[in-house]
Amino acid sequence: MQTLQGIAVSPGVAIGEALVIDNEGFRIPQRFVARDAVQAEIARLTDAIAGADQEIAANRDTVTEQLGKHYGAIFGAHLKMLHDTRLRREIESMIRQKHYSPEYAVSRTMRRYAKVFQSLDNAFMKERSQDIFDIEKRLLKHLLRDRREDVSQLSSPVVLLAHNLTPSETANLNRKYALGFVTEAGGPGSHTAIVAEAMRLPAVVATGPFLTDVSGGDLVIIDGNLGRVILQPDEETVAKYRYEAEEHRSVEARLKSFATKAATTSDGERIQLYGNIEFPYEVDQCQAGGADGIGLYRTEFLYLNAKKEPTESTHYKAYKKVLLAMGDKPVCVRTLDLGADKLVDDADAGDEKNPVLGLRSIRLTLRNVPLFRTQLRAILRASTLGKVQVMFPLITTLKELRQAKMLLSDVMEDLEESKIDFDRHIKVGIMAEVPATALMLERFLDEVDFVSIGTNDLIQYTLAVDRSNKDVASMYTASEPAVLRLIRMSIQAAGRVNKPVNVCGQMSGNILYTMLLLGFGLRHFSVPPASILEIKKVVSSVNIKQCQRIARRAMSMEHSQDIRNYLKEELRKQVPELVP
Amino acid sequence: MDSDNQLKAKKSVEVKNPQGLHLRPGEVFTRTASEFKSTIEVISGDRRVDGKSLLDIATLGASQGTQLEIEAHGPDAEAAVEVLAKIVETSSVDELTKEP
Numbered sequence: 001m002q003t004l005q006g007i008a009v010s011p012g013v014a015i016g017e018a019l020v021i022d023n024e025g026f027r028i029p030q031r032f033v034a035r036d037a038v039q040a041e042i043a044r045l046t047d048a049i050a051g052a053d054q055e056i057a058a059n060r061d062t063v064t065e066q067l068g069k070h071y072g073a074i075f076g077a078h079l080k081m082l083h084d085t086r087l088r089r090e091i092e093s094m095i096r097q098k099h100y101s102p103e104y105a106v107s108r109t110m111r112r113y114a115k116v117f118q119s120l121d122n123a124f125m126k127e128r129s130q131d132i133f134d135i136e137k138r139l140l141k142h143l144l145r146d147r148r149e150d151v152s153q154l155s156s157p158v159v160l161l162a163h164n165l166t167p168s169e170t171a172n173l174n175r176k177y178a179l180g181f182v183t184e185a186g187g188p189g190s191h192t193a194i195v196a197e198a199m200r201l202p203a204v205v206a207t208g209p210f211l212t213d214v215s216g217g218d219l220v221i222i223d224g225n226l227g228r229v230i231l232q233p234d235e236e237t238v239a240k241y242r243y244e245a246e247e248h249r250s251v252e253a254r255l256k257s258f259a260t261k262a263a264t265t266s267d268g269e270r271i272q273l274y275g276n277i278e279f280p281y282e283v284d285q286c287q288a289g290g291a292d293g294i295g296l297y298r299t300e301f302l303y304l305n306a307k308k309e310p311t312e313s314t315h316y317k318a319y320k321k322v323l324l325a326m327g328d329k330p331v332c333v334r335t336l337d338l339g340a341d342k343l344v345d346d347a348d349a350g351d352e353k354n355p356v357l358g359l360r361s362i363r364l365t366l367r368n369v370p371l372f373r374t375q376l377r378a379i380l381r382a383s384t385l386g387k388v389q390v391m392f393p394l395i396t397t398l399k400e401l402r403q404a405k406m407l408l409s410d411v412m413e414d415l416e417e418s419k420i421d422f423d424r425h426i427k428v429g430i431m432a433e434v435p436a437t438a439l440m441l442e443r444f445l446d447e448v449d450f451v452s453i454g455t456n457d458l459i460q461y462t463l464a465v466d467r468s469n470k471d472v473a474s475m476y477t478a479s480e481p482a483v484l485r486l487i488r489m490s491i492q493a494a495g496r497v498n499k500p501v502n503v504c505g506q507m508s509g510n511i512l513y514t515m516l517l518l519g520f521g522l523r524h525f526s527v528p529p530a531s532i533l534e535i536k537k538v539v540s541s542v543n544i545k546q547c548q549r550i551a552r553r554a555m556s557m558e559h560s561q562d563i564r565n566y567l568k569e570e571l572r573k574q575v576p577e578l579v580p
Numbered sequence: 581m582d583s584d585n586q587l588k589a590k591k592s593v594e595v596k597n598p599q600g601l602h603l604r605p606g607e608v609f610t611r612t613a614s615e616f617k618s619t620i621e622v623i624s625g626d627r628r629v630d631g632k633s634l635l636d637i638a639t640l641g642a643s644q645g646t647q648l649e650i651e652a653h654g655p656d657a658e659a660a661v662e663v664l665a666k667i668v669e670t671s672s673v674d675e676l677t678k679e680p
Contacts, residue, residue, distance in 0.1 A: 077603035077634065080610065086633035113635055120641035124599060128638055131603070 001234050006182065006207035007473065008227035009193035011530075013241055013248075014180030014202040018231075019158035020107075020216045021165075031104045031217030033095070041095050045102040048142035052082055055138060074131075082135055087113075100217075103143050107215035110136035114212060133212075154178060159220045161211060170195045171279075171301055180222040182229050184209055187468020191300060191338070197528060198278035198298075204229050206470060251577070255533040259290045263525075263536045265518070267543035273535060274332075274526040276504055280321040285529035290536075293330035293387075295452065295526025296504045297322060299375065300338050309371060315378030323386035330387040332429070332452070332526075333379050335372070335404075337361045337393040356460065361394035366403055376411045383423035391452060395430040395437055401447060431504075433457035438486040441493040451494050452526065455505025459483050478507040479560040479567070488520045488555070495521050502526045511578055512567050514538040519551025534578060541575045587618075589657040591650050596671040600643035603634070609667050610634045618654025620664065631664070 017031055033041050056078050064072025081087065087109060094105035114129040114136075154177035164185040170192045173181075178201060186192055186205035196203035202224030214220070214231055221230040221241055230237060263271040274295030275286035286294060302310040302318060322331055339352075339360035352358040365372040379390050392404045405428060415422050432438050433454030441451065455478055460467065462483050467476035478484070487503065494501035502524035507513050509531035515538070517525070527535055550570050557563050572579040597605050613620045613631045620631030624646060629636035631650065642648060648668060652660040 073604050073607070077607045080607045080634045081603075081638075084633050084635045086630050087635055113639065116639040117641075120639075122600060122641045122643050124602060125638065125641040125643075128603065 001237065002210075002213060002231040004182075004204075004207045004210050004229040004231070006204040006227050006229060007188050007468075007470075008203075008224050009186075009188045009190075009205050010180075010196035010199075010201055010203035010224050012180065012200065012202035012224045013245055014159050014222040014224070015238060015241060016157055016159045016179040016220065018214050018216055018218045018220045019154075019160050020211060020214055021160060021162040031101060032099050033101045035099060038096055038099065041102050042092060044143060045091065045095065045106070048102065048106075048139050049082060049088075051142040052135070052138040053079065056082065078131060078135055081131070082139075103140060104215060104217040106136060106139045106143065107217075110139075111212060111215055118212075129212075159222055161214060161220065163211065165192050166304075170199070170201075171304055173199070173201070175199055175201070180224060182207060182220075182222055184211060187466075188473070190468065191304065194298070195278060195301070195304075198282060200530060206468065252533070254577075255537055258533045258536040258540070259288060261290065261536065261540070263292075263539045265539055265543050265547075266541065267545070269523070269544050271518070271539050272500075272502075272524040273532060273539075274330075274502065274504075274524065275529045275532060276509075276526050277322070277529065280318055280325075282529050283322050283325040286532065287325065289529060289532030291329075291529070291532055293332075294322060294326060295330075295332055295502050295524070296391075297331055297333045299334060299336060303336060303338060310374075312374050312378045312381075315375055316381055319378060319382035319388070320385055323382055323388065326386055328387055330389055330427075332389040332391050333382075334391045334393055334431070335362070335375055335379075336365050338364070356466070362392050362400055362404060363394065366400065366407075369407065372407060373411055376408055377415065380408075380411060380415055380422040380426065381420060383426050384421050388423065389427040389429060389450070391429045391431060391450075393431045393454070394433060394457070395444070396434045397436070398440070398443060398447070401430060401444060405447070431457075432490050433461070433505075435462050435486060438490045441490050442497075445494060445497050445499055448499070450500040450502075451490065453487055453490050453501065453503045453505065455483075455487065455503060455507040458486060458505065459507075462486060477560045477564070478505075478510075478513060479563040481555070481558060481560070481563070484516070484555065484563070487517075488551075491517075491520045491522050500524055509535070511535060511538050511575070512564065512571060515542055515547045515550050515570060515574070516554055516567060518542065518544060519547035519549070519554075537578060538571070538575050546574075587653070587655060587657045589652050589661040591661045591665045593648055593650060593665045593668045595642050595644055595646045595648060596669050598644050598671065600646065601637060601640065601648075601668065603638060605667065605670075606634050606637045609664060610637055612667060613660065613664060616652070616654070616656050616660040618652040618657045618660050620660055621651045623649040623651060 056075050060072045060075035063075060090109050091105045094100040094108065095102055110132050114132040117129040117132065118126055120126055154174045157177050157179055159179050160181035162183050164183050165181060180202035183205045184207055193203065193205060202222045204222055204224060204227050207229055218232050221233050263273040272292045274293045275291040276296040277283060277286065277294055278298045278301050302315060319333060339355045339358065379388060382388055395401050427449040429448050429450035429452060430444060431454045432441060432451050437444060438458065459476055459478055463475060463480055465472050465476045467473045491501055503517060503522060504526035508525045509527035511534050514535055525535060554563050554566055557566065568579065595601050610632055621628050622631045622637060622640065624640045624642055627640060629640060650661050650664050
C-alpha cells in the first residue's frame, strides 16, 4: 500500500483497477486471465519476446554499423535481458500461478527490476532503469499489438493514471467505464479539472511522479475529496472507503426529499437556485434536483472536442437540447472562455508567458470575430426555443463590453435581414471575475441585464495566486477578507439597481459559504448540479436575519482561516447533519 | 561419480572495470557463466544473485572496487570460478570482446 497526496479537483471516491497511460497510450486493461487460457497466454508471451527480439537485433545491427560496436553492445545487453532465464521464469510463473495476464505480469516484473535499479547509489546503474522501461515498452507493444486503444475506447471499468490528460481526452472518456483519474501534472484551475467535475469523475491532479510504481491492473483508490491516491490498498482501507461511499449514498438519499421543494429560507425568502453545466446531459441532474434554471452553460466543450472549429449548427444543436429540456426556465449561455493555448489549430498560440493574464476568453473572441459571430448567431437562433440569456466572460473594461454588445447587435441585424426569428429582448450579462470589473460594477450595471460573479478567477486575480502552483496554492481561498469584500460590494451594487446577480464559482456550491452569501444579500446561486440538494437543505434551515449577523461577524475578522473556522462552526449549529 | 556433482568452488574478487560490473561486462559474465553446467551465484554483501542472469547481476550495482564472491556448484565449478573471476578482474570490456 502506498499513499500519494495530490490536489483534489473533483469530489467522490473511485475504487478500481489501474489503467496506466503513458506517452504512447499504452493500456493494460486486463489483469487476470482464465485458468484454461494460461497456455495460450504463454504462447502470446513467447511471440511477443520473439517480436521484441527481432526488433532489438535489427537495432543492434544498425547501430553497430553506424556508430560502432560499443554502442551496438547496448542493444546486445537488451537482448540478453530480454532472454534472461530468471526474468522469463518470473513472468511465466505469474501467468501460471496467479493467472495474471502477460501484460500485467511483464509490467509487474519489469517495474520491480526498474525499482531496484533506481534504488542503487551508482548513478550509472540508476539509469539502467531506463533500459528496463525500454524493454517493457517493447514487450507491451507486441503484446498489445491489436488491442492498443484510444482512451476514449475503454471497454471495462478502470481508474486512469496518466502524466497528464488533455481536456478533450477527459471529455471523451466513456463515463460508463472511466471511474476516475489521477494525473502526475496539472492544476486545479485547468479545464481538465472542470470537465472532470462536470462529468462527476473523482479526480486528483499534481501528485508528482508515481507512474513507475504502478502496473496496469493494480487496485487503486482515488479519494477526490481529500486529494489522496492509494496504490494497492489493503483490505481494511478498501472496506473503509466502501463504507464511506455507502454513508454518502444514504445522506444523498435523505436529501432527495428536497428535489421537489423550492429553495426557501425558514423565514420565507425564495432563493433562485440554478445549475452550472458543461454538457447537455447534465441538465438531467439539474432537473432531478429541481433547479430553477441553468445559471452557467459553459460552451468550451464544443471547441475542445472538435478537431476543427464548431459550426453554427453544432452550437445550435447543443443549445437546443438544453433549452428543450429546461422548458420555460432560464438558460444562461456563456460565450467561449478558453485561452488561446487551448484552441485547436491556433498558430498564434503557444508562446504566451503568462496565459491567465493573456489572450483568452472575451479577449480572444473579440479578436476572432468570425468565430465569435458563429457562436452568437447560434445562441440567438436558439433563443426562440426557450428563455436564453447570453453572458460574456472575463470582461475587464467597459470598452470590451460595448464591443461585444455591438457585435451581438450586428449579428441580430444579419438575422433580421435573413428573416430568421430570434428573441430581440435576449438578456445580456457579464461575468464579474476580474477585480477591475467588481470595482467598477456600478458602471457596468448600467449596460447589462444581470451579473454573475465568477469566484474562481476573482480569487486568483485578487490574491495574485496561481492555485496550480503548489508553493502558493494554500493562499488560494474564497475566505480571504479582500475577496469577500469584492463579492459583497458586487452583490450590493447589483442590489441597489435591482438587477439579478448570482455567484457561479466553486464557492457558491460549497455549503460553507451559503449563509455568508445569503447574509451579503445574494438571492441567486448557480451551483454544480451535484450540490443543488445540499444547498437547498442549508437554505431551508436558516433565516436571513441569522445570515446577516453571520456575515457581519465574518467580515469583522482578519484571517481567512478564522473566517472558515467560524463559518464551519455556524454551519454545524444550523445543519449538523451536513458537517462531518 | 556422485562426488563430482557435489563440487563446490568459491573465489573472492574485486571489480576492476572503472564503470563497475555494468551491462556490457555483465553480459560477458553471464554469457560465459551460462556455458558452464554448474549453478553459479554471485554474492555482494548480504545479497546473493543468479550468476547466469544479467538482470540479477546488474541489480547488484557493483561498482569499481566492489568485493564480490563467486560461488559455483557442479562438475565444472572450479573452472567456472577461475574464468569468471578473470572477467570481473579485467579492467576493460574491449579486452573481453576483442576479436581473437
